[in-house]
Amino acid sequence: MIKFGTGGWRAIIGEGFTMDNVKLLSQAIADDMKAKNQTDKGIVIGYDRRFLSDKAAKWVAEVMAANGIAVHLINNIAPTPMIMFTVKKLGTKYGVAVTASHNPADYNGIKVFTEGGRDATEDVTRRLENRMENLHKEDIKSTPFEKGLKDGIIKLIDPFNDYIDTILSMIDTDAIRSRGLRILLDPMFGVSKSSLQTILLTARCHLDIINDRHDTLFGGRLPSPSAATLTRLKDIVTEKGYDLGIATDGDADRLGIIDDKGNFIHPNDIMVLLYYYLVKYKGWKGGVVRNIATTHMLDRIAKSFGEECYEVPVGFKHISSKMEETDAVIGGESSGGLTIRGHIKGKDGIFAGSLLVEMICSTGKKISEMLDTIHREFGNLYTVERDFKFAQEYKTELSDILFKQKRLPDFGYPVREVSYRDGVKVYFENDGWIVARFSGTEPLIRIFSEMPAEAEAKDVNVKMQQFLKLS
Incomplete structure (x- = not known):
């Protein structure tokens, strides 16, 4: 099942990132555009240098073309910000970047943009996830890339100068x-x-x-x-x-x-x-x-x-x-x-x-x-950051400790406030803080701390690591 994180959908090439899944997501985007009557200006598609990125961009284009949606395909590798810029400039309702950004080389993925060249909101990505759950293989339309070019529904563009x-x-x-x-x-x-x-x-x-x-x-x-x-x-x-x-x-x-x-x-x-x-x-x-x-x-x-x-x-x-x-x-x-x-x-x-x-x-x-x-x-503030990989079965236990039981270690500093808005963030009276949250793009838990003294930032970070039994 395709699930979006904080930076789009990312998966290991050959496991989750496959032609079938790319086309599944593309069909969900096409269906969403048609349902909302947002097809008039088409869609912008771009890609980076990762393995399969250029081919995956064509897979997306083939699905869009088969659904009657005009494709503006950037005709060379493109930075993600250039793709977002092009969505804004052309006034399209959707855009797609084939990239896994800073993830390891065995990952690829897709970032989805909406009107104005902004990252898709959680409402949009949740809607796309729901659409994908109800799609079957026979629902996915596709047309050969060269035919789309010949018919003019796929157009190659170069927004570099702009x-x-x-x-x-x-x-x-x-x-x-x-x-x-x-x-x-x-x-x-x-x-x-x-x-x-x-x-x-x-x-x-x-x-x-x-x-x-x-x-x-x-x-x-x-x-x-x-x-x-x-x-x-x-x-x-x-x-x-x-x-x-x-x-x-x-x-x-x-x-x-x-x-x-x-x-x-x-x-x-x-x-x-x-x-x-x-x-x-x-x-x-x-x-x-x-x-x-x-x-x-x-x-x-x-x-x-x-x-x-x-x-x-x-x-x-x-x-x-x-x-x-x-x-x-x-x-x-x-x-x-x-x-x-x-x-x-x-x-x-x-x-x-x-x-x-x-x-x-x-x-x-x-x-x-x-x-x-x-x-x-x-003045000064000092930051310490640590990332920890964990076995998937341990994630449930970590979530239970942090977000259900809401247990925290004794940090040794007066606490002003605790927030669970995104992960857990503890605000200390001395203007310091610590955050623990699961990554939205990789199987990691991340701990960030910032304090007026470097030793204090390290101290609270270590206390959280030890409390959660991370190494």
């Missing part, structure tokens, strides 16, 4: 041109190379690139930008004296940064830097949206500017909805995804990287200098 020009119009390229930064890009064998290369070279940066060949195994690494996966980028940045190292995940909606000193800049700090830059230096007005596992430093900054920080569950659809509701300046998450007001309603690592380059050039300050300024003004 997407790039939009980003260039939103950043201060003049400020970047004056600095001549030396940047090293690591697309992590994914799809960001052409886009970031074009943007940064247009802004007259000096750019070199690593890990850009087509490798469906992602060089044997997880295609997720983290301190553990960006060691080569870090080594070359420090050895060759680059001003900045930029990395994006497999489908380019998440960002990783190595500064000029070789430090990995945590996504929490990227969010903090960009929000501070937009309100302090560019004079933007508005709040910030973060999920439950993202730093409360954003709360401190927002408060100092008379603004609000809004907390939402994990899943970017919650962030984009709250941004729209509150007209927030920026929204993002501790896993490296963010967007700003006026751009697409989903995370975009390409745009975020470009904006960070603008920040460095416009302020004349290195990332470390900006962070020092922020910490002098707002």
Whole structure:
């Protein structure tokens, strides 16, 4: 059975991710579009570099064409944010990206977008799941891809220039041109190379690139930008004296940064830097949206500017909805995804990287200098994150402990509040917190903690691990 997580549907290739399942989901989308009379502008389909992504995009197109729905198929590998941008630009009611984002190489999946280029809400994905439960193999329509092309119901499109020009119009390229930064890009064998290369070279940066060949195994690494996966980028940045190292995940909606000193800049700090830059230096007005596992430093900054920080569950659809509701300046998450007001309603690592380059050039300050300024003004908070795999049968026991019995360890710090809005989050009186929640994309339980002292963050994290018997 196909079930959606926080980032779409993902499954192991050959087990859950099969042609039959891709076509089953496609038929459910087609039926939903027809039931709601949303077929007039068709559907946008794009894909990344994963194994079977290009073929799966054609499987989706074949089902849509057989159902009389016009297909706008991006004619080359495409970053997920470009696909979302195209849904928004063409005004289609639905869009599809064939990708498993930052998951391991043996996964693939499908992200579903709705009007405006936003992640499908839980109402939409639940409706699609219900439709799939009632579909039989004989209900699935399909037409040969070449016939769809010949009949004109499948059209190949290239939104690259529109997407790039939009980003260039939103950043201060003049400020970047004056600095001549030396940047090293690591697309992590994914799809960001052409886009970031074009943007940064247009802004007259000096750019070199690593890990850009087509490798469906992602060089044997997880295609997720983290301190553990960006060691080569870090080594070359420090050895060759680059001003900045930029990395994006497999489908380019998440960002990783190595500064000029070789430090990995945590996504929490990227969010903090960009929000501070937009309100302090560019004079933007508005709040910030973060999920439950993202730093409360954003709360401190927002408060100092008379603004609000809004907390939402994990899943970017919650962030984009709250941004729209509150007209927030920026929204993002501790896993490296963010967007700003006026751009697409989903995370975009390409745009975020470009904006960070603008920040460095416009302020004349290195990332470390900006962070020092922020910490002098707002203090420090330290984050510890741990992921744990578990046997599937143990998930029921963990769920029972946390969400039915609602048992928690004695953390040794006064507790202000406990929330079960998404997993369990404990808020401490000292401005710290800890979250335990099951991943929506992988068989993991994740524990995040943030405290005013690093030792405290480690302490509460370990106490939760020991209480849940995780190792």
